[in-house]
Amino acid sequence: MSIKKLLIANRGEIAVRIIRAARELGIPTVQVYSKADAESLAVRLADESVEIGPAQASKSYLKQEAILDAARSTGADAIHPGYGFLAENAEFAAAVESAGLIFVGPTAHSIRLMGDKVAARAEAAAAGVPTVPGSNGRLDGVDAAFALVEQTGFPVMIKAAAGGGGRGIRIARSADEFARLMPQAQAEAQAAFGDGGLYVEKLIEGARHIEVQVLGDGHDVIHCFERECSLQRRRQKVWEEAPSPSLTPAVREKLCASAVALAKAVHYRGAGTLEYLYDDRSGDFYFLEMNTRIQVEHPVTEMVTGIDLVREMIRIACGERLRIRQEDVRLSGHAIEVRINAEDPAKGFAPNPGTVTALGSPGGNGVRFDSMLYPGYTIPPFYDSLLGKLIVHDEDRPSAIRRLARALGELTIDGVLTTKPLHQALARDADVQAARFHTAWLEPWLDTNAARLSPVSAPPATGGQ
Amino acid sequence: MAIQQIFSPLPGVFYRKPAPDQPVYKNDGDTVTENDTIGLIEVMKSFNEVKAGAAGKIVRFLIENEDAVMAGQPIAEIEV
Numbered sequence: 001m002s003i004k005k006l007l008i009a010n011r012g013e014i015a016v017r018i019i020r021a022a023r024e025l026g027i028p029t030v031q032v033y034s035k036a037d038a039e040s041l042a043v044r045l046a047d048e049s050v051e052i053g054p055a056q057a058s059k060s061y062l063k064q065e066a067i068l069d070a071a072r073s074t075g076a077d078a079i080h081p082g083y084g085f086l087a088e089n090a091e092f093a094a095a096v097e098s099a100g101l102i103f104v105g106p107t108a109h110s111i112r113l114m115g116d117k118v119a120a121r122a123e124a125a126a127a128g129v130p131t132v133p134g135s136n137g138r139l140d141g142v143d144a145a146f147a148l149v150e151q152t153g154f155p156v157m158i159k160a161a162a163g164g165g166g167r168g169i170r171i172a173r174s175a176d177e178f179a180r181l182m183p184q185a186q187a188e189a190q191a192a193f194g195d196g197g198l199y200v201e202k203l204i205e206g207a208r209h210i211e212v213q214v215l216g217d218g219h220d221v222i223h224c225f226e227r228e229c230s231l232q233r234r235r236q237k238v239w240e241e242a243p244s245p246s247l248t249p250a251v252r253e254k255l256c257a258s259a260v261a262l263a264k265a266v267h268y269r270g271a272g273t274l275e276y277l278y279d280d281r282s283g284d285f286y287f288l289e290m291n292t293r294i295q296v297e298h299p300v301t302e303m304v305t306g307i308d309l310v311r312e313m314i315r316i317a318c319g320e321r322l323r324i325r326q327e328d329v330r331l332s333g334h335a336i337e338v339r340i341n342a343e344d345p346a347k348g349f350a351p352n353p354g355t356v357t358a359l360g361s362p363g364g365n366g367v368r369f370d371s372m373l374y375p376g377y378t379i380p381p382f383y384d385s386l387l388g389k390l391i392v393h394d395e396d397r398p399s400a401i402r403r404l405a406r407a408l409g410e411l412t413i414d415g416v417l418t419t420k421p422l423h424q425a426l427a428r429d430a431d432v433q434a435a436r437f438h439t440a441w442l443e444p445w446l447d448t449n450a451a452r453l454s455p456v457s458a459p460p461a462t463g464g465q
Numbered sequence: 466m467a468i469q470q471i472f473s474p475l476p477g478v479f480y481r482k483p484a485p486d487q488p489v490y491k492n493d494g495d496t497v498t499e500n501d502t503i504g505l506i507e508v509m510k511s512f513n514e515v516k517a518g519a520a521g522k523i524v525r526f527l528i529e530n531e532d533a534v535m536a537g538q539p540i541a542e543i544e545v
Contacts, residue, residue, distance in 0.1 A: 036533070055533040056478055342509065351509035353476060381476040382533065385509040 002318050003027050003078040003102060007071045008042065010082030011061060013372045013388050014294070015042035018080050021310040030074045032067055034060035036380040041372045048074055055382045061085045064092050068099050078102035078317060084384070087293040088115060104317040106216075106270045106292045113266060114290040124287045127265040129258045132277065132286040134201030137161075142182060145200060149178055152202040158182065160189035161197035171203055204286065206438045207277040209237075210244050211291075212259035213301045213309070215324070216268035217316050222326045223256040224305045227297055231426070231442050233349070238419075238442060239426060240297035241336045242304045245397055245435035246280045255285050260326075262287065271298070271313040277439075296339070296389070299370060303335035303393035334400040335393040338423040340371070340413070341385040345422040345446075345453040352417040353381040360412035366393040366400075367407045379416060387418065397435070401427050421453045470527075470539040471518055477508035479515075479540060481530040491517075493525045503541060506534065521545035 006022045007030040008015045019029045019042060031046035036055035043049045050070040053060030060066065062085060071079060079096050081087040087105065094108035105111070114120045118137040125131060133152040138161045139145045149156055149172075158170045158181055170185050172178035182198070190196035209232065213224040228244035229237040247255065259274040273295050275288040298309050307324060315323070343349040355378045361369050371388025373379075379387065392407055394400040405427040408420055426432045431441070473479065481489040481504050491503050497517040504515045517523075524542040528534060 056531060058531075351511050353509060381508040382478060383509065 003314065005030060005074065005076040005078070006104070006314070007032060007067070007074065007076035007079045008046070008082065009061065009067045009079050010085055010087075011037050011040060011042060011372075011383060012386060013370050014082040014296070015040075016045060016372055017310055017370055018082060019045045021308065021314060022080075024308075025311060025314060027314070030070065030076045032061075032070045034382070036382050039377065041374055041377070044374075050074060055380065057085065057383065064089075064095055068095065068101075071099070071101055076101070078104055078314075080104040080314070081293065083293050083296060088291070090115065102317050104270070104314055106268060106272065107218075110266055110268060111292045114272075114292050117289065120289060121287075123266060124262055127258075127262040129262045129287045130285065132201050132204065132288070135199045138197040138199050145182060145198075146175075146178075148200055149175070152200070154178070155203040155205065157201050157203045158185045159199050159201065160185065160193055160195075161199055162189060162193035162195040204277050204279050206281070206440070207279050208244070208246055208437075209275065209439050210247070210255065210278045210285065211273045211275045211295075212256050213295075213298070214259055214263045214268065214272050214274065215307075215309070215312055215316070215322060216263050216270065216272065217320070217322045218267055218269040220322050221260050221263040221268055222322060222324060222329060223260050224301050224307055224309070224329055225256060225331055226252065227300055229297060230437050230439050231432075232439050233442055233446065237297060237339070239336065239338050239423065239432075240300055241334065241397070241400075242300040243331055243334065244278075246278065248283070251278075251283055251285070258285075258287070262290070268292075270316055271309050296386070297337050299368060299389060299391045300335040300337045303368070303391060304331050304333060305329055306332065333393055333395045334397040335391060336397075336400050336404050337389050337391045338404065338408075338426075339386055339419065340388045340390060340411070340423075341419045342379055342387050342416050343385050343419055344417040345419050346450060348450075349419075351381070351385050353379045353385075354416040355379070356413055357415035358412065359414070360410060362390065362407035362410035364407070364410075366403055368392075369407075369411070373413065387413070387416075390423075398433070401433060417455065421455050425449060425452055466544055468524060469519060469521070469543050469545055471503065471515070471541045471543055473506060473534040473536060473538045473540050474515065475506045475508045475513055476536045477506040477513075477534060479528055479530070479532050479534045480505040480507065480512075481526065489530070491523055493523055495523050497521060497523060497543065515540065517543060519543060519545050 028047040031049040032052045052066040086092040090108040090112040093103045096103040155173045186196045208230040227242045229240040231239040273291045276285045278285045359375045368391040392403040501517045502514045521543045
């Protein structure tokens with residue numbers, strides 16, 4: 001089985017990334033687009049393009065029927081969903097397959113299973129993968145709650161079962177506080193969501209976010225080591241690197257083996273990522289969730305392993321078995337990715353769509369710029385603010401940070417404000433240089449440093465030949 | 466009595482309701498004060514309130530809920 005024509009059901013930099021991988025495999029591409037994306041780089045690069053609706057994603061990139069129609073009308077026999085939009089929509093994956101097309105990703109069953117938090121925790125436990133200690137789903141009454149926290153210890157988070165996005169979370173640091181907060185949380189959840197159901201999870205303070213990249217073919221699974229993405233703002237990753245600067249070789253081996261065990265247990269097919277919290281004081285890691293798609297930050301893994309993940313996922317979708325053996329996946333050097341967003345970091349990250357009047361892309365050894373920009377491009381306001389990703393690779397972490405600073409100095413995007421000054425400041429920061437950070441590190445840092453994040457020109461180059 | 470227009474301060478998607486399951490902020494004919502919110506503009510997934518900007522009576526909305534708008538495009542007419 002091979003793919004004759006690949007339709008890309010996404011936009012922006014990831015659409016460009018997928019078109020490039022397909023072209024290298026000799027597969028023609030169809031780019032679907034909304035009215036607002038007619039001038040996008042992906043549309044320009046693809047072999048064919050089909051308009052599927054108005055600007056709003058709900059009427060275009062999320063319209064399953066319009067995408068399937070575009071596949072039928074162009075003769076595309078496979079669909080790559082990218083990330084976001086329909087990438088983790090089990091119903092869409094099933095609809096693609098029942099239309100007789102290939103979904104470049106896992107089965108609808110895998111998406112559904114790993115998308116259900118309670119089911120995914122149960123799978124992890126069965127595969128011997130540690131999860132954050134807590135209730136498996138909602139708590140059955142106050143007695144059960146007290147019995148549970150006796151096992152987990154404090155501090156714990158009390159979460160509303162019907163909540164989400166951080167709403168209705170309380171932190172209890174002692175049994176007394178827990179006894180006081182439980183009824184409050186229950187009443188509030190009842191009032192806010194009409195559902196007083198609660199669950200409790202141990203709070204891992206100062207934890208780092210570490211994730212393991214896996215590739216599976218439905219039979220076998222390999223890992224491509226980990227990424228650390230602890231620098232986050234509002235749960236959005238800002239700076240990602242591989243390998244993690246905080247893992248010992250022994251923990252790395254255990255962590256990656258646990259990811260493979262879990263992905264094997266669910267017969268995973270395609271590229272996937274298992275996210276963990278890591279407590280670098282105790283050396284304990286806890287499985288959080290699995291993302292059943294390619295991720296924004298996949299390039300850092302590609303840089304340190306030399307594996308083209310997007311190309312591999314297309315090959316797997318063609319029914320090929322994994323071509324790479326675990327013992328052939330080796331780490332080389334260090335890679336860092338920073339997200340270049342159309343946001344003004346000096347003004348609370350206010351979105352900043354507009355027209356790119358001039359563009360200077362960084363280059364040189366070990367530098368990669370995956371973006372959706374070209375000079376004269378008008379960035380539409382309807383989608384997320386990610387313009388591109390600057391990725392650097394070098395022999396070790398200190399060299400990679402210096403290379404990042406050098407490459408950021410070469411990057412110019414005139415006409416819109418971007419997060420470039422944030423990354424320049426982070427690259428100069430002593431804590432970042434020493435990798436002394438965790439998932440709650442960046443936000444207080446921004447409170448102190450936001451004023452320094454206005455665009456500045458790079459310092460003049462010094463030194464000799 | 467004069468008719469003024471309320472312009473969109475940003476490009477994006479216009480919403481007349483604070484959430485899909487809630488009523489619209491304002492109806493045609495409603496009286497508003499300067500600081501009343503008449504809608505939201507979603508720009509790059511962040512939501513920004515649109516204020517009436519003047520006290521008066523909303524004559525009519527010129528665009529529909531969830532319409533795409535450009536910065537400076539008229540959203541509603543208001544009698545001041």
